[in-house]
Amino acid sequence: MSTITAEELSATTLLRFATAGSVDDGKSTLVGRLLHDSKSVLTDQLEAVERASASRGQEGPDLALLTDGLRAEREQGITIDVAYRYFATPRRRFILADTPGHVQYTRNMVTGASTAELTVILVDARNGVVEQTRRHAAIAALLRVPHVVLAVNKMDLVDYRESVFAAIAEEFTAYATELGVPEITAIPISALAGDNVVEPSSTMDWYGGPTVLEHLETVPVSHDLAHCHARLPVQYVIRPQTAEHPDYRGYAGQIAAGTFRVGDQVTVLPSGRTSTISGIDLLGAPVDVAWTTQSVTVLLADDIDVSRGDLIVPSKDAPATTQDVEATVCHVADQPLTVGHRVLIKHGTRTVKAIVKDIPSRLTLDDLSLHPHPGQLVANDIGRVKIRTAEPLPVDSYADSRRTGSFILIDPADGTTLTAGMVGESFASPEPVKDDSDDDGWDF
Amino acid sequence: MTTVATTEEGTASPYALSHLDALESEAVHIFREVAGEFENPVILFSGGKDSIVMLHLALKAFAPAAIPFSLLHVDTGHNFPEVLEYRDRVVAEHALRLHVASVQDYIDRGVLRERPDGTRNPLQTLPLTERIQAERFDAVFGGGRRDEEKARAKERVFSLRDEFSQWDPRRQRPELWNLYNGRHAPGEHVRVFPLSNWTELDVWQYIAREDIALPDIYFAHEREVFQRSGMWLTAGEWGGPKDGETVEKRLVRYRTVGDMSCTGAVDSDAVTLDQVITEIAASRLTERGATRADDKMSEAAMEDRKREGYF
Numbered sequence: 001m002s003t004i005t006a007e008e009l010s011a012t013t014l015l016r017f018a019t020a021g022s023v024d025d026g027k028s029t030l031v032g033r034l035l036h037d038s039k040s041v042l043t044d045q046l047e048a049v050e051r052a053s054a055s056r057g058q059e060g061p062d063l064a065l066l067t068d069g070l071r072a073e074r075e076q077g078i079t080i081d082v083a084y085r086y087f088a089t090p091r092r093r094f095i096l097a098d099t100p101g102h103v104q105y106t107r108n109m110v111t112g113a114s115t116a117e118l119t120v121i122l123v124d125a126r127n128g129v130v131e132q133t134r135r136h137a138a139i140a141a142l143l144r145v146p147h148v149v150l151a152v153n154k155m156d157l158v159d160y161r162e163s164v165f166a167a168i169a170e171e172f173t174a175y176a177t178e179l180g181v182p183e184i185t186a187i188p189i190s191a192l193a194g195d196n197v198v199e200p201s202s203t204m205d206w207y208g209g210p211t212v213l214e215h216l217e218t219v220p221v222s223h224d225l226a227h228c229h230a231r232l233p234v235q236y237v238i239r240p241q242t243a244e245h246p247d248y249r250g251y252a253g254q255i256a257a258g259t260f261r262v263g264d265q266v267t268v269l270p271s272g273r274t275s276t277i278s279g280i281d282l283l284g285a286p287v288d289v290a291w292t293t294q295s296v297t298v299l300l301a302d303d304i305d306v307s308r309g310d311l312i313v314p315s316k317d318a319p320a321t322t323q324d325v326e327a328t329v330c331h332v333a334d335q336p337l338t339v340g341h342r343v344l345i346k347h348g349t350r351t352v353k354a355i356v357k358d359i360p361s362r363l364t365l366d367d368l369s370l371h372p373h374p375g376q377l378v379a380n381d382i383g384r385v386k387i388r389t390a391e392p393l394p395v396d397s398y399a400d401s402r403r404t405g406s407f408i409l410i411d412p413a414d415g416t417t418l419t420a421g422m423v424g425e426s427f428a429s430p431e432p433v434k435d436d437s438d439d440d441g442w443d444f
Numbered sequence: 445m446t447t448v449a450t451t452e453e454g455t456a457s458p459y460a461l462s463h464l465d466a467l468e469s470e471a472v473h474i475f476r477e478v479a480g481e482f483e484n485p486v487i488l489f490s491g492g493k494d495s496i497v498m499l500h501l502a503l504k505a506f507a508p509a510a511i512p513f514s515l516l517h518v519d520t521g522h523n524f525p526e527v528l529e530y531r532d533r534v535v536a537e538h539a540l541r542l543h544v545a546s547v548q549d550y551i552d553r554g555v556l557r558e559r560p561d562g563t564r565n566p567l568q569t570l571p572l573t574e575r576i577q578a579e580r581f582d583a584v585f586g587g588g589r590r591d592e593e594k595a596r597a598k599e600r601v602f603s604l605r606d607e608f609s610q611w612d613p614r615r616q617r618p619e620l621w622n623l624y625n626g627r628h629a630p631g632e633h634v635r636v637f638p639l640s641n642w643t644e645l646d647v648w649q650y651i652a653r654e655d656i657a658l659p660d661i662y663f664a665h666e667r668e669v670f671q672r673s674g675m676w677l678t679a680g681e682w683g684g685p686k687d688g689e690t691v692e693k694r695l696v697r698y699r700t701v702g703d704m705s706c707t708g709a710v711d712s713d714a715v716t717l718d719q720v721i722t723e724i725a726a727s728r729l730t731e732r733g734a735t736r737a738d739d740k741m742s743e744a745a746m747e748d749r750k751r752e753g754y755f
Contacts, residue, residue: 415627
């Protein structure tokens, strides 16, 4: 870290990524290795880990202790929840959503993946692609994480053989591509020995690709916005009503997708009123153009009714509004989601009443089979739902926009976040799911 | 077959935000969500760099209008005079409303008792939580960052607290996309951390980029200090030095600002923001490891205090 100059630091971009893998796959070691070898673990943290490791009678420092934040996690040796880690190299800053990988923590993986631009999926080179790997790939595909890294770990235990790696990479790539994962990078590593994590491996000279860190540093973080539908959910109306700004009326929000320009013809949804953008303030300074994910304040030429919860869109590219939302959801609460459940749906900045009309299917991540009409979804279940909303919502397909195609369901009684929703088709590929399982309804 | 797909190296999109712009935009989004969803929010303001950055972000979020929140300072009674002066100056400059919850009042009334070690950090929890209840604040902004401490790494951006202001890490709501859930029952409140994803270095770089004024104690200056538990503490009426501890004059600065009794200074000759950034980037110690005595009490000191309602 001491080699980073102030100029280098200010030029860097931010990459949000998530890790997936069970403890046995060496996820903690990989995370520890990334933090340690990128010199992001500071002396006092390492000393604390060394002290704690020694008091547990362990020989070397247990890097997993760097990531166990809670008393209960340390005492029980379990990971309860997503933790966020931060590290930096001269090229980029990283936010790592460190998620537990067991099946009962699907909701945590969904949480981590929802904001991630990249997911690292670990497999044990000795075991290859297993059910858990397919589950992780399916979640990455469902959440439409743009980049997936397959880290084939424990190469040291298979004599660093290229054939082992190649077979696993091929099998995984075929599976993930079928699900519609757009980009897959496979890297053979040994997190324990440090091969290809931060430093290139000296024992796998047959591998010509990047190390994990090198890939994280160079993967592109933003997309071509030219083809994105522009969307601005209105968060707050700014009206100073001061002598200096007697008539200022600005619509503040974070651009969810695309670009907005002064002069654009826009429509305000759900009302459908139209106007022209007369000004854009980027945190106090006027600009001509603004884009995703800038927080801006938009001024309109006409005095029309716009309030929190509305969506400003280009008039030539407005989404349809609907009161019937079909989506793939991951249920994240302990209480089940049932047909007939009255809920609140938060979409963008708008929260409206809704009712769960139907749960047509539940997805089994292991083999991507569908259980028809499960009646309810319990914690960690992924399924299709049909929701009727009390007011029309301007929803996009999640495939088109992770921001305006996503929503959460909230229990109106106690405020619990019940469900994470993604509007539209589940997977990018046309028909990845098969419905030929011998479903006997045991899990209803 | 080695790499299945190649990365497009060096193709920085013109639409890519710098990491500071991305963090700033996210924090502003959080401020505006709270303004849109809550009745009576308040910003915890200590006069430290994190709360100063929060205030700066809030000013930008609602410009050209005023910040729609008041400020709350939990005054330990052991504050650095430069920090109180700074606090009062910004409150006046931006015509803000300041609430002060005083630890000294609680001690004088006999509700709280001074600890043998003289630290007042843990004593802040009761005045803080009682003031939140009394004023019926429903959202309380804190400058806490997840990089500070391992319990804070588990913290949500919107963190629900019960009517006793308690944090239960096992009962946190999953936080998905940027869809923050601010629902709470009467008596409950939500702690909101707009700087969750910032690191110490991000905060300093942002201060430099935005040219934000700070209290002088963040820059190297000569100060009378004495050593306790490996830290340089400021001599003062709060209870130091004790017998056997000797005062000396050293060139120091502060990385964090808190209660004088438990906030240590670091040896430094950094007098400009650039020098501070260079020093932080090269430091092999975390901010809290270098300067906070109270976090060294046990492996779970922060978690335990947070559970009780500490920020």
